[in-house]
Amino acid sequence: MNPKYSNMGSELKCEEIPLTFPPQQQYRQPGLEYLMVPRPIYDNPNYIGTGKLKDKVAIISGGDSGIGRAVAVAFAKEGANIVIAYFDEHQDAVETRQVVEKRDRPCLLIPGDLRGKEHCQHVVKKTVDLFGKVDVLINNIGVQFVRDSLMDITDDQLQTTFDINILSFFHMTKASLPYMSAGSSIVNTTSVNAYIGREDLIDYSATKGAIVSYTRALANNVVNQGIRVNAVSPGPIWTPLQPATQPPEIIKTFGTDVPMKRAGQPYELAPVYVLLASDDGSYITGQTIHVNGGMMVTT
Structure with missing residues (x-):
C-alpha cells in the first residue's frame, strides 16, 4: 500500500x-476526535489549493471533527473564510480552528444546538455580521443509534434523529438563503445507508434518504x-460517530466489508465538497456523489 499522511493533532506524520x-x-x-485511536486523517499535504474558494464564506455544521474538519481544512486551502457550527466538542473545535488559521484563513466557532431554528438563525446572523454574506452552506451534522428492531426505537430517539439529521438542514438552509446569491452552493451530507437500508439503523437510514430527496x-x-x-453520500468513514455509536467488536473490522477492504478517511471526501462548492461544479445540481470504497448502490 502506498504511504499516506496522517494527522496527530496539528502535526503531519507519514504512515x-x-x-x-x-x-x-x-x-x-x-463523539470526540481527540480520543480516537488512531486519529482520523483530515488533511492530505499533497493537496495544494488554487484559490477555488477565494474569499468565499462557508458555514460548515459539524465542522469541528470528522468529515466536517477535513472539509474545513480543504476549504481553507482554497481561500475560504470558515464558520464552524458545532454542538459542544470544544477541544476538537479549537484544534480545527488552529489548523485552519495555519492556512491564513479566519475561522469562527459557534457552539450550540442546531435542532433549534433560533440557534440556526443565530449562526447565520453571526456569520453575516462578521463576513457580510453566505456563499457556501455545508449541512453535515448527524446522529445514529444502533437498534436491532424497530420496536426498540423510542419516540424520543426517533424525534432526536429526525431533528438533528434532517430538520436542522431545513433550519440552516432557510436561515442562510436570504444571504446567498447566484453562484452560491449548498452541500448536504447523506449516507450510503439511504440506499442499502441498514437493518439496525432504521431511523438513521430514513433521515439519510430524506436528505437525498x-x-x-x-x-x-x-x-x-x-x-x-x-x-x-459517504460509505464507512473513520469519524467520531463510529466509536460513539458502534460496539467495540464492530470497530475492529469497521469498513473491511467494502470492495476496497478498508474504511475511508475524512480527507478522501474533502475534494468532493470542494468540487460541489466551487465553480468546478458549475453544471452539477440536484446530484448525490458517492464516496464509499466501491459499494454498488442503486441511485
Missing part, C-alpha cells in the same frame, strides 16, 4: 492508512436563483 482499528467505544454523541427538491426550487444544491 499507511489503517486497515483495521483497535476496539474502542465512546459513550456520548457527538430534500437535495433534489431544493435544487429544483432554487435553480432559477443560480444556487446549486448537491449531496455527498
Whole structure:
C-alpha cells in the first residue's frame, strides 16, 4: 500500500492508512476526535489549493471533527473564510480552528444546538455580521443509534434523529438563503445507508434518504436563483460517530466489508465538497456523489 499522511493533532506524520482499528467505544454523541485511536486523517499535504474558494464564506455544521474538519481544512486551502457550527466538542473545535488559521484563513466557532431554528438563525446572523454574506452552506451534522428492531426505537430517539439529521438542514438552509446569491452552493451530507437500508439503523437510514430527496427538491426550487444544491453520500468513514455509536467488536473490522477492504478517511471526501462548492461544479445540481470504497448502490 502506498504511504499516506496522517494527522496527530496539528502535526503531519507519514504512515499507511489503517486497515483495521483497535476496539474502542465512546459513550456520548457527538463523539470526540481527540480520543480516537488512531486519529482520523483530515488533511492530505499533497493537496495544494488554487484559490477555488477565494474569499468565499462557508458555514460548515459539524465542522469541528470528522468529515466536517477535513472539509474545513480543504476549504481553507482554497481561500475560504470558515464558520464552524458545532454542538459542544470544544477541544476538537479549537484544534480545527488552529489548523485552519495555519492556512491564513479566519475561522469562527459557534457552539450550540442546531435542532433549534433560533440557534440556526443565530449562526447565520453571526456569520453575516462578521463576513457580510453566505456563499457556501455545508449541512453535515448527524446522529445514529444502533437498534436491532424497530420496536426498540423510542419516540424520543426517533424525534432526536429526525431533528438533528434532517430538520436542522431545513433550519440552516432557510436561515442562510436570504444571504446567498447566484453562484452560491449548498452541500448536504447523506449516507450510503439511504440506499442499502441498514437493518439496525432504521431511523438513521430514513433521515439519510430524506436528505437525498430534500437535495433534489431544493435544487429544483432554487435553480432559477443560480444556487446549486448537491449531496455527498459517504460509505464507512473513520469519524467520531463510529466509536460513539458502534460496539467495540464492530470497530475492529469497521469498513473491511467494502470492495476496497478498508474504511475511508475524512480527507478522501474533502475534494468532493470542494468540487460541489466551487465553480468546478458549475453544471452539477440536484446530484448525490458517492464516496464509499466501491459499494454498488442503486441511485
